[in-house]
Structure formats: C-alpha cells, structure tokens
Amino acid sequence: IDVSVPENEVTPGETTAISVVVLNDGNVTSGSVSNPQLEQQVTTARALKARFEESDAPVSVSTNEQAVATLPDGSSAPLQFRLTVDGDADPGRYTLPLNVTYNYTASVDPETGETNRTTTDETFDVTLVVEETPQFSVTEVDSNARTGATGTVAVTLRNTGSEPARNATVALASGNGDLTVGGAASSSRFVDGRWDPGETRTVSYRVRAAPAAGEQRYALDATVTYENSDGVTRQSRPVSLGVTPDPEQTFSVVETDHAVRVGDEGQVAVTLRNEGPIAARDATVTVQSGTSNVVFGESASTSRYVGSWAPNETRTVLVNATAVPDAETRNYSLQATVAYEDGEGDPGQSSTLGFGLRPGPERSAAFEASDVSSTLRVGEEGELTGTITNTGEERATNLVVVFETRSESVSPLEREYSVGSLDPNESATFAFDVEVTGSANPGPRQFTLRPTYRDDDDRQRQGESFDVRERVRPQRDVFDVDVANDTVPRGSTTLLEVSVTNTRNETLESVSAAMFADDPISVDDGDAFADSIGPGETRTLTFEVSADSGAITKQYPVELDFQYDEADGDTQLSGGYNVGVSVTQPEDDGGNGPPLALVGGVVVLVLVGVGLYYRYGR
Structure with a gap:
C-alpha cells in the first residue's frame, strides 16, 4: 500500500x-x-x-x-x-x-x-x-446603516498574507434579505494597485436595512478576488463580519392645537420631535386628512418646509385647515409624515404619525335682547322697542330683527327692522310700530322676535329666536275733556270753555267737536274745530249753551262727540264724552217773577229767536 x-x-x-x-x-x-x-x-x-x-x-x-x-x-x-x-x-x-x-x-x-x-x-x-499567498482579515467595520433606511458600511481589511495582491475586488455579501448591499444580495468594490502584506484598505458599501429589520447583528461575508505574483487570479476565503443596524429614524407628535370650527377655517399647530438617532436635513412635514370633512384649502393634504432638524429638537408646523359645514363636532383622524435627507444625502421618510382634530362648534353670531319696553294700548298704535346685542363670536352683517308673532288683534305695521351690522359684543336698538285693535284684550302679551343676518362668508343665517313679554294697557279715551266755567244762570246763556287734551302718542288732525244737551239745557252753538292737537297738547274749544227759565238749579249733563284724522290719514269718531253744566239762580231774581221790562225783553228775544228759527230753519 x-x-x-x-x-x-x-x-x-x-x-x-x-x-x-x-x-x-x-x-x-x-x-x-x-x-x-x-x-x-x-x-x-x-x-x-x-x-x-x-x-x-x-x-x-x-x-x-x-x-x-x-x-x-x-x-x-x-x-x-x-x-x-x-x-x-x-x-x-x-x-x-x-x-x-x-x-x-x-x-x-x-x-x-x-x-x-x-x-x-x-x-x-x-x-x-x-503557499505564500495574500490573506485578508477584517480589522474594522464602521456602519451608519439604520432600520428602514440606507446607510454606509465601511469595511477595513488588512493583507495578513506573505504575498501582495494586485487588482483586487472585494465583494460584500449578505445572507439575510432584511439587510441588502447595494440593493442586492451582494456588491463589489475594486481596489486598484498593489496591496502589500500588512497594508489595510477600506471599502465602502451602501447597505439598506428593511423596516422589519431588528436591532440585531447581521452576518456579512467579504471575499477578495485578486491576482497573485504570477498574474493568476485567485480568491480568498470569505471573511465574516457583522453589522447591527442603528435604530430606525423616528419622529413623534408631542402636542397639537387648533382653532378650527365647523364651517370655518382655522390654524392647526402640530409640534413634532426628532427622536433621532440622526439629524434630518431639508425636512418637510406633510399633514394628511383621512376624511373629506376636514380639508386643507381644496386638498386632502398640505406640506410645510422645516429644513435642518437636530435630534431631540422639536418643531411646530402651522397649517390652515377647514372643517366643512357638514362636519360634526367629533374627533377626525389626521396623519403627519416627515420626509428628509440624512447626512449622506439619502432620502428618508418617517412612519405615519397619527393625531386627532375635533372641530369646535360652528362660529356664529348669537343675540340677546334687553331693555325691552312698549307703549301698547288697546285701540291705539304703540311702539315696541328694545336693545339687541351680538353675544356671539362672529360679525353679523345686514342684521334684521323680524317680528314673527302673528295676531289678529296685535300686529306690527312693518315686520322687519333693519339694525345694520353688529360686531361681537356690540349693541343697537330696534323698534316696531304696533297697532292694537279695539277688540284686543288688555294684559301681558308674548312676542317672538328672530334675528337674521349674513355671516363672514356672505351666507344668509338665522339666529335663535327670543321671546319678549310686554303688557297691553287698557283702552283709554282719545281726549281728556275738562270744563273750566261750568255754570249757566237759569234763563240765561253762557259760553262754555272746554279744555280738550290729546292723550294719544300721535298728532290728531282736523279735530271737529259737537256738543249735545237735553232740556232744560240747550246748545246754541255746539260746533268747534281745531286744526291739530299734538300728543299731550291741550286746546280750548268754546260752546254756547242756555238754561230754560224754568230750569231747576242743579247740574245737567252735556255730551261731546269728536271726529278727527289720525297720522295715517284714517278718520275716526270718538263720542260719549259727558261733562256737567250747573244751572244757577240769577243774581237779581228777588221776587216771584221777572220785572215787566224783563218780561217784555224776554218776549222780544223769544220773538226774535222765533224769527231766526223761521229764517234759518225752513
């Protein structure tokens, strides 16, 4: 073997x-x-x-x-x-x-x-x-990669081998989809020239950590492809390194305030804090409405430029919002987002920051009546007056007070009284000429008045109606009649001077007076005339009356009737004014009858009177 x-x-x-x-x-x-x-x-x-x-x-x-x-x-x-x-x-x-x-x-x-x-x-x-070959190790890793953003990872490698490397390419690869390099699983950087043993080189990569990435260490591998001294392309073993993304760049809503009312535009103040970890540049805050009941002009969103924004710094953004007239007084959802650039010029955007907006009640004018009084009396034309005050928060333009109560016995000559314009807390007077028929009952009456006006948007609005309570006084005589010399000797003639006072609140024109009496009082001249009698004015009218020689010495009634024209041109009759005339004993009546000469005189006077009657009466 x-x-x-x-x-x-x-x-x-x-x-x-x-x-x-x-x-x-x-x-x-x-x-x-x-x-x-x-x-x-x-x-x-x-x-x-x-x-x-x-x-x-x-x-x-x-x-x-x-x-x-x-x-x-x-x-x-x-x-x-x-x-x-x-x-x-x-x-x-x-x-x-x-x-x-x-x-x-x-x-x-x-x-x-x-x-x-x-x-x-x-x-x-x-x-x-x-072999004598280049070898590589990681000596330092510097990263500003953040969750949900793109950052830079700088990797410093040292050639720990015994041979130089030439024309090296360093590839950085990630095995986790939450951390990508250059928008992909790996990316390469070229290292030009000779890389001697003991020499360090730093290569940088754009790394993005997904929003789902946690604050944990993610493994990356760096591999160096190079040419050795023989010009042969070789590849180093992968060198592992770790990168822990920084916390996600966040912003928070610290406080909100607004002056938005239903049917009106108001300012919304949103205070936000840069929670870090980095400074934001060229920051823009966008406020978005999630409902058509709250808009920004004619748009659902609006933006404001903030600029540079340091960590832990707060900024207040002011925008104008409108709650449409159909909006309700309840919370509506709004969102704010921050778009910015980081220190390397990479764009970023915050997560959605929600907050609520509850519009205030609709701004409007409100009204209150005070100092209400009247001169209403049965059978007369009087006046209902008062003061109206704008107690609301909005200017009331073209304010009109409308007399809404309808009655057959009490009715205004005009149902609308134009006040003009009233600013908040401003007051003005109003007055209605009111006619009370003779069939009306005296006593307290309640009248309903309603203000109408135009608001700041030139919309016709109605205020809340208010009720006023006033007393209708009992009917009174048109004239107050008084006789200054109310005596006539028996069998004599005298001139009665009657003081006639106008008790109405208007001037009466073409006042004609007629006096009537029954036996033993006779009216020799029973007509009198006054061209006009003003309110409260007294005029003296003269009438000629006689007492029969057989009249008993006592007081007898005499009746006066009047015809006059009112201010509106209507002609009225007013009768049944009774005054007393006292018959007295003649001063020289010492015997049982008048002297002969007086009797003769009476006979002559009677004959003359008969002749006059015959002349004018037939």
Missing part, C-alpha cells in the same frame, strides 16, 4: 478538502501455475481504514476516518479529508501522519484451500505545502 496527495497546496486560513490516493501495489512471492486466481486473493487489501493522526502542523483535520472495503492489486482509491489551515500559518512544507490499517491473505494452500490472513498497520507521511 502506498499513499499520495496529488494537490497538496493550501493557503493559510483556508478550509478545504484534500484527496489522499491509496494505491495497492501487491506482489506474489510464490504463485500457483494451476490456479492463478489464488494470486488475486493474496494481493487484495481488505477493510482498509485511513485517518490522520495529531501533529504539530498548523492544520486541523475535521474528517475522522475514511474506509475502503476492498482494494485489489493495481487499484487506487481517493479518500477525501476536510481540513482547515490556521490563518496565521507560515508558508512552508508540513508533514501530517496518515495511519492506514488493512488486512490481507498472506498465503493460500492450493491443495487444501487453507488461508493465512494478517492485519497490517502503517503510518505514512503526507506532505502539505502552505
């Missing part, structure tokens, strides 16, 4: 398999002419086993033992052994002892067939040659 190693060159740090060829070159010392098959029996090795024994060589053999069942004469069997050369192995020749055991038939008796078997144990020296 003999052994050989056809390829015995290895490199430091290499793990490889070498092929040990076992050759059977048996010989026969005494053969059989009659039975040549017996020679094959004695030249065949059986149950052959081979294993490497321990040695001082810088080699570790990981294959324990290899076996061959039979190895006939002239045959060979390749045995594979896997071994690893120490990385710091010096170039040179090394001997490894290979122990081989087998058994064979030492002799056969041709006559009887009896065999003599024996076992042989031999040790062979196997020579390995550790």
Whole structure:
C-alpha cells in the first residue's frame, strides 16, 4: 500500500478538502501455475481504514476516518479529508501522519484451500505545502446603516498574507434579505494597485436595512478576488463580519392645537420631535386628512418646509385647515409624515404619525335682547322697542330683527327692522310700530322676535329666536275733556270753555267737536274745530249753551262727540264724552217773577229767536 496527495497546496486560513490516493501495489512471492486466481486473493487489501493522526502542523483535520472495503492489486482509491489551515500559518512544507490499517491473505494452500490472513498497520507521511499567498482579515467595520433606511458600511481589511495582491475586488455579501448591499444580495468594490502584506484598505458599501429589520447583528461575508505574483487570479476565503443596524429614524407628535370650527377655517399647530438617532436635513412635514370633512384649502393634504432638524429638537408646523359645514363636532383622524435627507444625502421618510382634530362648534353670531319696553294700548298704535346685542363670536352683517308673532288683534305695521351690522359684543336698538285693535284684550302679551343676518362668508343665517313679554294697557279715551266755567244762570246763556287734551302718542288732525244737551239745557252753538292737537297738547274749544227759565238749579249733563284724522290719514269718531253744566239762580231774581221790562225783553228775544228759527230753519 502506498499513499499520495496529488494537490497538496493550501493557503493559510483556508478550509478545504484534500484527496489522499491509496494505491495497492501487491506482489506474489510464490504463485500457483494451476490456479492463478489464488494470486488475486493474496494481493487484495481488505477493510482498509485511513485517518490522520495529531501533529504539530498548523492544520486541523475535521474528517475522522475514511474506509475502503476492498482494494485489489493495481487499484487506487481517493479518500477525501476536510481540513482547515490556521490563518496565521507560515508558508512552508508540513508533514501530517496518515495511519492506514488493512488486512490481507498472506498465503493460500492450493491443495487444501487453507488461508493465512494478517492485519497490517502503517503510518505514512503526507506532505502539505502552505503557499505564500495574500490573506485578508477584517480589522474594522464602521456602519451608519439604520432600520428602514440606507446607510454606509465601511469595511477595513488588512493583507495578513506573505504575498501582495494586485487588482483586487472585494465583494460584500449578505445572507439575510432584511439587510441588502447595494440593493442586492451582494456588491463589489475594486481596489486598484498593489496591496502589500500588512497594508489595510477600506471599502465602502451602501447597505439598506428593511423596516422589519431588528436591532440585531447581521452576518456579512467579504471575499477578495485578486491576482497573485504570477498574474493568476485567485480568491480568498470569505471573511465574516457583522453589522447591527442603528435604530430606525423616528419622529413623534408631542402636542397639537387648533382653532378650527365647523364651517370655518382655522390654524392647526402640530409640534413634532426628532427622536433621532440622526439629524434630518431639508425636512418637510406633510399633514394628511383621512376624511373629506376636514380639508386643507381644496386638498386632502398640505406640506410645510422645516429644513435642518437636530435630534431631540422639536418643531411646530402651522397649517390652515377647514372643517366643512357638514362636519360634526367629533374627533377626525389626521396623519403627519416627515420626509428628509440624512447626512449622506439619502432620502428618508418617517412612519405615519397619527393625531386627532375635533372641530369646535360652528362660529356664529348669537343675540340677546334687553331693555325691552312698549307703549301698547288697546285701540291705539304703540311702539315696541328694545336693545339687541351680538353675544356671539362672529360679525353679523345686514342684521334684521323680524317680528314673527302673528295676531289678529296685535300686529306690527312693518315686520322687519333693519339694525345694520353688529360686531361681537356690540349693541343697537330696534323698534316696531304696533297697532292694537279695539277688540284686543288688555294684559301681558308674548312676542317672538328672530334675528337674521349674513355671516363672514356672505351666507344668509338665522339666529335663535327670543321671546319678549310686554303688557297691553287698557283702552283709554282719545281726549281728556275738562270744563273750566261750568255754570249757566237759569234763563240765561253762557259760553262754555272746554279744555280738550290729546292723550294719544300721535298728532290728531282736523279735530271737529259737537256738543249735545237735553232740556232744560240747550246748545246754541255746539260746533268747534281745531286744526291739530299734538300728543299731550291741550286746546280750548268754546260752546254756547242756555238754561230754560224754568230750569231747576242743579247740574245737567252735556255730551261731546269728536271726529278727527289720525297720522295715517284714517278718520275716526270718538263720542260719549259727558261733562256737567250747573244751572244757577240769577243774581237779581228777588221776587216771584221777572220785572215787566224783563218780561217784555224776554218776549222780544223769544220773538226774535222765533224769527231766526223761521229764517234759518225752513
């Protein structure tokens, strides 16, 4: 048995398999002419086993033992052994002892067939040659790769071999899909020129850690392909290194505030913090609405430029948002995202940062009435007045107070009173001319008034109605009548001066008065006229009355009726005003009858009166 190693060159740090060829070159010392098959029996090795024994060589053999069942004469069997050369192995020749055991038939008796078997144990020296080659090891790894972003991994390698490498290419490969190199599983960098033993070179790669990547160490392999001193292209063994991605670049919403109301535009303030680990450059914050009830102008999103943003620094972004008129006073979902560039100019974007916005109640004008009073009276036209105040938060333009109450006995001459415009907390007066019919009942009445206006968007709006309670006073005489000289001597004539006062709140025009009386009082001149009597004004009207000579001395009633025109042009009649006229004893009536001359005078007067009656009465 003999052994050989056809390829015995290895490199430091290499793990490889070498092929040990076992050759059977048996010989026969005494053969059989009659039975040549017996020679094959004695030249065949059986149950052959081979294993490497321990040695001082810088080699570790990981294959324990290899076996061959039979190895006939002239045959060979390749045995594979896997071994690893120490990385710091010096170039040179090394001997490894290979122990081989087998058994064979030492002799056969041709006559009887009896065999003599024996076992042989031999040790062979196997020579390995550790070549002078470039060897590489990782001395430093610098990484700013972040979860969910692209970063740079700089790998520094040293040529730890004994020979320079030329025109090297360093390939960095990842075996995990969560960490990619150059957008793929591997990427290469060219190292130009001569790479001498002991020299270090640094190569950089763009590495992306997926958002699902954890903060754990990911294995990468660096392999150097180079040209040796003979110009032959060789490849180094892979050198392992690890990269742990930095935490994902994150931002957080610290605080939000807004002044958005239903049906109105307001400012939204979003305060965000850069949670790190890096500074963001050219940062832009985009605020997105998840509902059509909250919009930014006519868009569902809006953006604001922030610029440079250091770790742990907070920035407040101001945007204008509108809650449409159909929006409700409830929380609506909004999201903020931050787009930025890292220190190497690579773009990045934060995860979605959610926050809520609850619009305030719709901004509107609100109104309150105060100082309400009236001069309403049955049968008269009066006034309902008051003060209206805008107690809301919005300016009311073209404000009109509408008299909504409808009644057959109480009705305004005009149902709308134009106030004008009222700013918040501003007040103005309103007044309605109200007519109360004579059939109305006096007493308290409730009137409903409603303000209408235009808001800041020129929309017609209605405010809440408000009720006012005012008293309708009982009906009163149109005139207050008083007689200053209310006596007439019996059988005489006198002039009555009647003071007539207008009790209405309006001027009465073309006031005609007629006086009527029954016997024994007669009205000689019963008509009087005043062109006008103002509110509260008193005019004196004169009438001529007489008392019969047979009248008893006492007070008698006299009736006055009036016809007048109101301010609106209507002509009205007002009657039934009674005043008293007292008949008195004549001052010179001392006897049983009047003197003869007086009787004659009376007769003449009567005749003259009869003549006048006849003249004007027929």
